[in-house]
Amino acid sequence: MEDIILNKLNYPILTITTFLPMVGALIILFLRNDRLIRWVALATTIAAFIVSLPIYQHFDKTTFKMQFVEMHQWIPAFNINYSFGVDGISILFIILSTLLSILSVLVSWKSIQKKVKGFFIALLITEASMIGIFVSMDLFLFYLFWETMLIPMFLMIGIWGGQNRVYAAIKFVLFTLAGSVFMLVGMIVLYYAGGKTFDILALSKVNYPVTLQIWLFIAFLAAFAVKVPMFPVHTWLPDAHTEAPTAGSVILAGILLKMGGYGFLRFSLPMFPEASKMFLIPMIALSITAIIYGAYVTLMQKDLKRLIAYSSVSHMGFVTLGIFTLNATGLEGGILQMINHGVVTGALFMCIGIIYERTHTRVIADYGGLARAVPLFVIFFSIFTLAASGFPGMNSFMGEFLILSGAFKATLTGGAISIWGVVLGVIYMFWLYYRVVCKDVNPVIEHHLYDIDAREIVALIPLVILIFFIGVQPEALLSYMHVSVQHLVERVNGVGGGGMEVLNTVKAVGEALK
Amino acid sequence: MNIQLSAMMIMPEIIMTVLALAIVVVDLFVKRKDIVALLSLITAGVVAYATLNGSSGEAFSAMYIADGYSVFFKLVFIISLILTILISVKYIEIEEINLGEYYTLMLFATLGMMVMASAGDIISLYIGLELMALSLYTLAGFMTHNTKSNEAALKYFLLGAFASALLLYGTSLIYGITGTTNLKAIAAYLSVHGVAGNPALMFSLILFIAAFSFKIAAVPFHMWAPDVYEGAPTSVTAFMSVGPKAAGFAAMGRVFLIAFGSLQLNWAAILIPVAILTMAVGNVMALTQTNIKRMLAYSSVAHAGYALMGIIAGGSEGVAGMMNYLMIYAFMNMGAFAVVIMLNTKESKGDQITDYIGLAKSHPFASILMLIFMFSLTGIPPTAGFIGKFYIFMAVVKAGYAWFAAVAVIFSVISAYFYLRIVMLMYMMEPTAELSLSTSTGTGLALLIAALAVISIGVLPSGVISLARAAIAGF
Numbered sequence: 001m002e003d004i005i006l007n008k009l010n011y012p013i014l015t016i017t018t019f020l021p022m023v024g025a026l027i028i029l030f031l032r033n034d035r036l037i038r039w040v041a042l043a044t045t046i047a048a049f050i051v052s053l054p055i056y057q058h059f060d061k062t063t064f065k066m067q068f069v070e071m072h073q074w075i076p077a078f079n080i081n082y083s084f085g086v087d088g089i090s091i092l093f094i095i096l097s098t099l100l101s102i103l104s105v106l107v108s109w110k111s112i113q114k115k116v117k118g119f120f121i122a123l124l125i126t127e128a129s130m131i132g133i134f135v136s137m138d139l140f141l142f143y144l145f146w147e148t149m150l151i152p153m154f155l156m157i158g159i160w161g162g163q164n165r166v167y168a169a170i171k172f173v174l175f176t177l178a179g180s181v182f183m184l185v186g187m188i189v190l191y192y193a194g195g196k197t198f199d200i201l202a203l204s205k206v207n208y209p210v211t212l213q214i215w216l217f218i219a220f221l222a223a224f225a226v227k228v229p230m231f232p233v234h235t236w237l238p239d240a241h242t243e244a245p246t247a248g249s250v251i252l253a254g255i256l257l258k259m260g261g262y263g264f265l266r267f268s269l270p271m272f273p274e275a276s277k278m279f280l281i282p283m284i285a286l287s288i289t290a291i292i293y294g295a296y297v298t299l300m301q302k303d304l305k306r307l308i309a310y311s312s313v314s315h316m317g318f319v320t321l322g323i324f325t326l327n328a329t330g331l332e333g334g335i336l337q338m339i340n341h342g343v344v345t346g347a348l349f350m351c352i353g354i355i356y357e358r359t360h361t362r363v364i365a366d367y368g369g370l371a372r373a374v375p376l377f378v379i380f381f382s383i384f385t386l387a388a389s390g391f392p393g394m395n396s397f398m399g400e401f402l403i404l405s406g407a408f409k410a411t412l413t414g415g416a417i418s419i420w421g422v423v424l425g426v427i428y429m430f431w432l433y434y435r436v437v438c439k440d441v442n443p444v445i446e447h448h449l450y451d452i453d454a455r456e457i458v459a460l461i462p463l464v465i466l467i468f469f470i471g472v473q474p475e476a477l478l479s480y481m482h483v484s485v486q487h488l489v490e491r492v493n494g495v496g497g498g499g500m501e502v503l504n505t506v507k508a509v510g511e512a513l514k
Numbered sequence: 515m516n517i518q519l520s521a522m523m524i525m526p527e528i529i530m531t532v533l534a535l536a537i538v539v540v541d542l543f544v545k546r547k548d549i550v551a552l553l554s555l556i557t558a559g560v561v562a563y564a565t566l567n568g569s570s571g572e573a574f575s576a577m578y579i580a581d582g583y584s585v586f587f588k589l590v591f592i593i594s595l596i597l598t599i600l601i602s603v604k605y606i607e608i609e610e611i612n613l614g615e616y617y618t619l620m621l622f623a624t625l626g627m628m629v630m631a632s633a634g635d636i637i638s639l640y641i642g643l644e645l646m647a648l649s650l651y652t653l654a655g656f657m658t659h660n661t662k663s664n665e666a667a668l669k670y671f672l673l674g675a676f677a678s679a680l681l682l683y684g685t686s687l688i689y690g691i692t693g694t695t696n697l698k699a700i701a702a703y704l705s706v707h708g709v710a711g712n713p714a715l716m717f718s719l720i721l722f723i724a725a726f727s728f729k730i731a732a733v734p735f736h737m738w739a740p741d742v743y744e745g746a747p748t749s750v751t752a753f754m755s756v757g758p759k760a761a762g763f764a765a766m767g768r769v770f771l772i773a774f775g776s777l778q779l780n781w782a783a784i785l786i787p788v789a790i791l792t793m794a795v796g797n798v799m800a801l802t803q804t805n806i807k808r809m810l811a812y813s814s815v816a817h818a819g820y821a822l823m824g825i826i827a828g829g830s831e832g833v834a835g836m837m838n839y840l841m842i843y844a845f846m847n848m849g850a851f852a853v854v855i856m857l858n859t860k861e862s863k864g865d866q867i868t869d870y871i872g873l874a875k876s877h878p879f880a881s882i883l884m885l886i887f888m889f890s891l892t893g894i895p896p897t898a899g900f901i902g903k904f905y906i907f908m909a910v911v912k913a914g915y916a917w918f919a920a921v922a923v924i925f926s927v928i929s930a931y932f933y934l935r936i937v938m939l940m941y942m943m944e945p946t947a948e949l950s951l952s953t954s955t956g957t958g959l960a961l962l963i964a965a966l967a968v969i970s971i972g973v974l975p976s977g978v979i980s981l982a983r984a985a986i987a988g989f
Contacts (some may be wrong), residue, residue: 077979078908144895151889154934158942166942170934177894177930181923184904188911188919219920 003201004069004085004137005060012070013054014084017094018131020048021101025124034116041120042105045127049098052131059091061479064487066137066201075140079197083137088484089265089335092477093134093258096342099462100254101127104247106459107350111246111357112160119160122152123247130255134262139187139198143180146223146259150176153248153256161243168236168243175236179226186219190271204270204491210278217275220268227260230320231290234313241309242362246353249305253312253349254342261319261338265331265488269323273492276326283324284407284414290317292417295424299431304352304362307432308345311388314421315341315396321418322403328489330406332478335485337399339477340387340470344396347384347463351377354456359445364432369441373449378437380452380460387467389429390422395470520573523580526564526588527628533557534621541614551603551956554617555596558624562592565628572634576696579634582985586837587631587764590844594756595624597848597960601855602749604954608860609747611656620753623649627761636685636695636773639765643681643729646758647674654746654754666745673738677728684721687714688773697773704776719777722769723784729762730818731811733791740799743811748858748865751807752851755814760840763821767833770825778828785826786918792819793925800932806854806867809932810847813891816929817843823906823922827913834982835909841978842890842902842971849964850887853880856951870936872945880951881940883965888933890968893926898971905979 007013024044031037060067066085074082086094104123112119129152132145150173158169187198193212194203208216226233237257241249269276276283294314301307319341322334354377355370356362371378387394400422408415441449452460470477521528537553544550565588570580598620606612622645629642651674655667689695691714692703704715728735743751770781796816803809821843824836857864874881890899903926907919971978 075976075979077976077983144900147895147900150894154937155941158938166938169942170931170938173934174927174930178924178927181926182920185907185911185916185919185923188904188907189916191908192912 004066004071005063007068007070009054009058009068012084013051014068014086014135015070017048017052017055017098018084018128018135020044020051021124021128021131024048025121025128028117028121028124031117037117037120038105038109041124042102044124045098045102045105048127048131049095049102052094052098055086055091055094056480059086059480061088062483064088064484069137071137074138078140078191079199080140081138081199082141083199084135085137086135088481089488090134090262091480092335092339093255093262094131096258096339097127097130097134097255100250100342100346101130103346103350103459103462104250106455107250107353108245108247109455111353115159119156119245122156123251126152126156126251130251130259133259137200139190139200139203139267141198142200143184143187147177147180149256153252156248157240157244160245161248163243164239165243168239171236172240175226175233179223179233182219183223186216189219190216200266206271208272210274213272213275214278217268217272217279220263220272221279224260224263224268227263228257228316228320229260229313230286231293231313231317234290234294237313238306238309241312241349242303242305246349246356249309249349249353250346253308254346257312257316258338258342261316261323261334264320264323265335269326270488270491276324276492280324280326280410284321284411287317287321287324288414288417288421290314291321291421292317292424295421295428298428299424302364304356304364304367304432304436305349306362307364307428308348308352311425311428312341312345314425315345317421318400318403318418321407321414322399325403325406325410326489326492327406327409328482328485329402330410331485331489332481333399333402333404333406335481336470336474336477337396337403340395340399343463343466343470344384344387347380347460347467348388350459350463351381351384354452358450359448361445364435366444367436367442368439370437370449373441373446374451376451376457380457380464381437382433383464383467385429385433387471389426393468393471395467395474398471398474519569519571520578522569523571523573524578524632525568526561527625527632529564530557530561530621530625530628533560534618534625537614537621538618541618544614547606547612547614547617548603550614550617551599554599554621557621558592558596558599562589565589565592576698577635577638578629578632580632582987583767583833583837584628584632584764586841586982586985587760588628590760590837590841591624591627591631591757593841594753594760594844594848595620597844597852597964598749598753598757600956600960600963601752601848601852603956604952605749605855605858606747608858608952609657611658611747613656616653616656619649619653623653623753624757627757627764630761631764633765633768634697636681636688636697636769639769640678640681640685642761643765644678646761647678650750650754650758653750654742656747656750660745662745663747664745666742669738670742670746673728677725677735680721680728681725684718684725687718687721691715691718697768700773701775704774715777716780719774719781720784722774723781723788726762726766726769727788730759730766730822731815732788732818732822733795733815736792736795736815736818739815740803740808740811743814744805744807744865748807748851748855751811752848752855755810755851756844756847759814759818759821760844763825763836763840766825767836771828771833782826782828785822786915789819789822789826790918790921792816792822793922794819797925797929797932800929803932804867805865806870806936807865809867810850810854813929813932814847816925817847817891819925820903820906820922823910823918826918827906827909827915829909829913830983830986831909831912833986834979835905837985838905838978838982839902841982842898842968845964845967845971846887846890846897846899849883849961849968850891852957852960852964853884853887856880856953856957857949859950859952861950867936867939869949870939871943873940873949875945876949877951880961883961884940885937886965886968888936890972892930892933894930896969896972898968898975901971901975901978
């Protein structure tokens with residue numbers, strides 16, 4: 001019990017944050033009016049966001065311990081507890097989930113016209129399971145949320161998706177399921193090896209035999225690699241992203257992909273430290289492959305959404321690279337970059353959704369000259385393009401910088417090769433920008449274009465603010481994770497460099513920028 | 515052991531027999547067959563009450579055992595009986611097989627299963643098995659005007675008789691070796707006399723495995739299942755896919771874990787490939803089916819494979835896992851069949867998978883229930899199906915077969931495809947034709963019970979798990 005701080009607020013804040021969207025879904029179930037349903041969904045997501053804010057206010061940054069812990073017996077037969085808690089690694093993902101859910105409701109306002117009720121119920125259940133994943137302190141509970149999320153996502157892609165939606169939906173479920181079932185077996189093995197408990201903290205303290213660690217690392221890798229997705233199991237992602245409705249793409253890119261990275265941080269590294277070190281080279285090699293290969297494939301895409309989807313493969317390669325540098329700089333960069341990727345890619349998918357609503361085409365060749373036709377839209381699109389290509393002063397720059405400095409510390413060659421990924425990132429984003437925004441207005445879409453309205457601006461503004469805020473003040477986010485990451489690094493490497501080291505790096509960059 | 519005490523222990527069976535016979539008589543004077551259905555439901559309720567409050571112990575020189583294990587299985591049978599009766603009322607009216615004997619045969623089949631679950635002797639086991647099987651052969655061929663139904667009955671009868679013969683052959687060998695047919699006496703003999711290498715014993719073991727494999731539809735004795743499931747009246751199919759299968763497992767648990775408990779290494783070596791093949795064939799063959807009843811037949815073959823894993827794992831956890839799995843399977847499979855039966859109307863048989871295209875548009879409520887059952891059968895949380903698989907895997911890993919669990923989950927992923935295909939057809943395709951459902955109070959009630967059970971066990975599994983654990987305390 002020395003590793004947890006029980007919830008000191010006089011209400012179960014994590015339970016409320018997690019299940020509030022479920023309550024909203026339940027209310028929507030009994031509504032008939034589409035307009036009302038949209039408003040209830042929006043109100044629910046905003047309420048969940050507001051409810052989650054005190055977590056940040058009361059969070060103690062000076063400890064790695066789990067905070068706001070709630071613990072109740074659930075299935076005593078297997079020593080399974082209903083236990084929620086938050087530490088420096090998971091805390092940022094909660095706000096990311098609640099924020100992106102609001103934006104997802106906003107972007108679905110007009111674009112979802114059929115089966116409105118079902119859509120928003122699915123969206124809210126997805127939100128609840130996403131938050132649940134990040135606050136679970138019990139492996140069984142974690143797995144429950146992890147798998148539950150498949151159901152609404154499957155329906156969201158399959159019912160409200162594009163042309164090829166059914167194929168994409170089934171591919172998504174089969175890939176994800178194939179990965180996670182091995183984690184299921186792995187976690188049962190872990191249960192017996194770790195002293196008949198599913199408690200994540202207890203399991204993270206046991207030193208397992210190395211052979212067992214290797215097997216379990218592989219079992220958990222199967223689940224996380226598919227979710228991230230790492231090369232070569234990334235092939236579901238372009239299909240799912242492309243076919244999903246805008247809100248689905250935002251959630252997929254913004255949060256679902258982060259579940260894999262989070263899994264590495266929460267399970268693979270602290271539970272199997274020896275195996276993590278043994279798999280270091282293959283994992284870094286796979287990450288770099290994803291960065292470079294993903295970037296090259298992105299370059300040749302002809303479809304807007306597919307392009308962003310493949311760029312996700314490349315960006316997530318940076319994340320796994322950061323995680324498997326196994327030093328504090330890289331790890332914090334990895335976490336920060338997950339948030340950044342959620343914000344930027346979410347924003348780009350929203351932009352594509354907005355413009356698709358008008359033109360009904362995603363073929364890049366149909367576009368051109370948006371700067372003349374929809375200048376307001378282009379302002380936002382330019383900001384997001386710059387952010388995605390890692391422009392200094394914006395959020396991705398900070399994340400990529402930390403990851404690369406971590407990578408150089410871990411392996412010089414690896415760092416050197418992944419730099420090329422950054423260059424490619426600039427190339428594909430700017431080339432996309434050139435084709436879509438510059439030149440003359442393409443006659444194919446000329447008559448469909450009209451500029452963005454207030455609702456869409458409201459949906460995009462928070463992301464713009466976040467991009468600049470994180471870019472200029474990364475410490476505001478990083479300060480939450482220093483202690484937890486340091487604890488993690490110590491668990492993996494024995495004693496290692498911690499938060500101070502990152503702070504110095506960040507300060508140095510700040511000086512240089514000035 | 516005096517006869518009165520023994521009679522007390524078989525009180526549920528006595529009540530069942532008397533009431534079932536009474537219903538046969540009442541049926542002669544009643545025109546409306548839904549009254550017979552109601553009487554059967556009441557009978558099931560009374561028997562359930564008697565089972566739960568019955569005295570426990572060994573009756574009739576240990577021919578018969580009333581313990582927590584048998585009570586749990588009897589509950590599973592009665593649950594599937596009640597759900598079957600509920601979905602039958604409308605269906606047999608549509609199919610014009612609305613005869614009172616339908617319900618009495620169901621009751622007798624359940625009686626046979628109850629005897630099987632309580633059998634402490636291979637002979638009493640055999641009597642229960644035959645009572646169950648003979649009632650089911652008749653029920654499978656109940657649609658006398660339908661050639662497919664006739665074919666199903668005949669096929670089931672011939673192959674079932676063959677399986678019974680194997681069981682008797684195995685019994686005779688065992689009797690020859692040990693001089694007894696009592697399960698505990700066999701166990702005692704085998705543990706005292708080290709006869710593990712005896713070829714006759716091994717041969718009888720194989721015969722038992724073959725006979726039980728037939729009853730639970732495990733590969734390679736599953737061939738009858740798709741044809742019989744497709745041809746039999748849908749309500750009977752629903753019943754057959756749950757009750758008799760559970761009864762087979764109940765008997766199997768006693769025979770293998772008590773009588774042959776000391777030979778676990780030997781039979782596990784045979785049952786492991788059987789279980790893997792059962793999951794493989796069931797799940798892979800289900801992929802290509804176009805008829806939903808056939809698909810569910812192969813799916814039930816596959817589920818037998820998962821439940822078998824519990825027996826292979828052995829020990830109290832394995833058995834409890836198997837029991838828990840069968841209880842959950844009863845609810846989710848019955849639920850799925852309840853939806854299937856609703857598609858059967860006067861105009862259309864509705865047993866093609868393509869009949870589900872666009873169902874969500876016209877019948878959102880039926881579709882959401884089917885969705886829940888399909889996800890549960892796949893084993894995705896928060897449904898009960900996941901808890902069932904989870905418990906089984908826990909037991910298997912505990913017994914040291916982690917690789918076995920890893921193999922099983924691969925087939926679970928394969929099964930996701932054909933279960934989710936139904937969801938896909940219902941939700942992601944536009945309807946091609948006007949669909950109508952045959953709804954009734956009974957079917958609605960059955961669906962409600964099944965769906966509530968699937969969700970509540972999925973979220974709060976503690977109750978069922980502790981029930982199963984308590985049931986094996988005296989096993």
